[in-house]
Amino acid sequence: MRLYPLFADLTGLPVLVVGGGHVAERKIDMLLASGASVLVGAPSLTPALAQLAEQGKVEHYAGTFQPTWLDHVWLVIAATDDRALNAQVAASASERRIFANVVDDPALSRFQVPAVVDRAPLTVAVSTGGAAPVIARRVREALETQLEHALGPLTALAQKHRARIMQRWPDLAERRAFYDWLHDGPVMALLRNARPDDAERELLEALNATASAAPKGSVQLVGAGPGDPGLLTLRALRALNQADVILHDSLVSVDVLALARRDAERIDVGKRCGGRHTQQEQIHQLLLDQTQLGRRVVRLKGGDPFVFGRGGEEMEFLRQHGIACEIVPGVTAAVACAAYAGIPLTHREHARSVHLLTGHGKESLEAMDWPALAQDHQTLAIYMGVARLEEFTQRLLEHGRRPDTPFVIVENGTLPQQRVLGGALHELPTLAKEHAIHPPALLIIGEVAALARDHAWFGIQNDAHRTLKLGDSTHD
Known part of the structure; x- marks a missing residue:
C-alpha cells in the first residue's frame, strides 16, 4: 500500500483550485459539498463557476497563478490543461508543505481524490493511486449496486445514539451483535421504507428493553421478474443477499435463485398445473412459522408480487399477524415479454390502452367485459391463458373483434429458449x-x-425453433 488512506474534514477551511474549466467545476462541486471554503484562481471561469463567484459561494482570484495564492490554504488542486503550470503549482505547494493534487497526473500529486460512494455520513472511497482511475470507477459502480441508500440514515441514527448504545452494551461482543441487529433487523427495514420516526422508535425500544427479547422475523414480498436475471431490481438483489430463507415459486428461474445468499434455505412453494400444488394456506403457515423463528424471509414470486401473484393476500395475512412486511416490485411478464418480442404495449397510432388479464380459472373468463375487450386500438396482455386460447378467441370474435387482429404468444419470455x-x-x-x-x-x-x-431483437432469429412466425395476415 503506497497511499495512506485519509478522510479530511475541510469544513470552513480554505482550499485553492487552480483552473476555471469544466474539470475545475467538478472538483469545486465536491469541495463545496464537503464544506470547504473554495478559492478558484484562473484568468476566466466557466459560466457555472462565474455564477458561483457572483453568489459568493467561491472566491475568484483573476489572473495567472501566483504563489501568494497559497497563503493560508490547506489543500490545493491544479486543474488546468497546462502541465508546466500544474507542475509549478505542485512545486510551490510542496515548498509550503501543502498537499497538492494535479488532476490526471499522479506523478505530480501528493494526494489522490478517490472515487466515492456517498451514503453520508457513511462514505466509501476507492483509489488506485492514480494508476487506473477507470478501474476505481468500475469498483465504485459495483459498490453502488450493493450499498443501499438507507445506510446513510442508519449511520446517522447510530451516530445520534452512539453514547447510549455504548452505555447499554459495554461488552464489545454484545455491542457488535446489536449493530448487526441494527443493520439486519426492523430498523434498517423501516429506514428503507422511508419511515425514520418509526425506525428511531424501534431503536429506542431496544435500548430501553430490560432483557433481550426474541428476534423479530420479517418478510419481503419480492418480484423476481420474468426470468432473465438481468431484469432483477437492485432492491430485489439486496433482499436475496440478506435472506435467511426463500420461499419461491416454481417459475422463478435457476439463474435468479443463483444470485441469492449461498447459505439461505430455499423452499419451493410453486403451484403447478396438473402437478404438485402448494395450497395458499400452506404458504401462509410457512411464512408465519419462519418469522416466528426470527428469520428474514423472502417470498420470491415470478414477475411482480401484485400482478396475478397473490401478493395482496399474503400481505393481508402478514399484517393480520403483526409481521413486518416489505414489498419489492418486479418487472411483470406483460411488460418484459412484450419488450423482448419487440412489441410496445401502447402506441400512439395503434393502442390507446392496455388490459392485463388472466386466463386462470373459468370464473375469470365469465367476469370479463367482453364487449369492451373486443374494441379495436387496445392491447390485451393475457397471463396463464394457454389452456383457454380457444375460449378467448371465440369470445372476442363473437363480440366483434376483427378476425385479422394480430396476436403474439411469447413462450419462456426473456429466457434463452424464448x-x-x-x-x-x-x-x-x-x-x-x-x-x-x-x-x-x-x-x-x-x-x-x-x-x-x-x-424482434431477442434470441436466435434464424433458428426454426425460435423464429418469429407471423403468417401472412395483415391489419390496416
Missing part, C-alpha cells in the same frame, strides 16, 4: 396447437402485436 408465435386472431388456437405452445407463455392481442414482425 419462442415467439404470431398470426391473426382467427387462427390463434390452430397455430398454438401446431407449434406445441406450452406454459409459461404470455398472449398479446392487438394491433401492436404486428410490430413484432419487424422489431
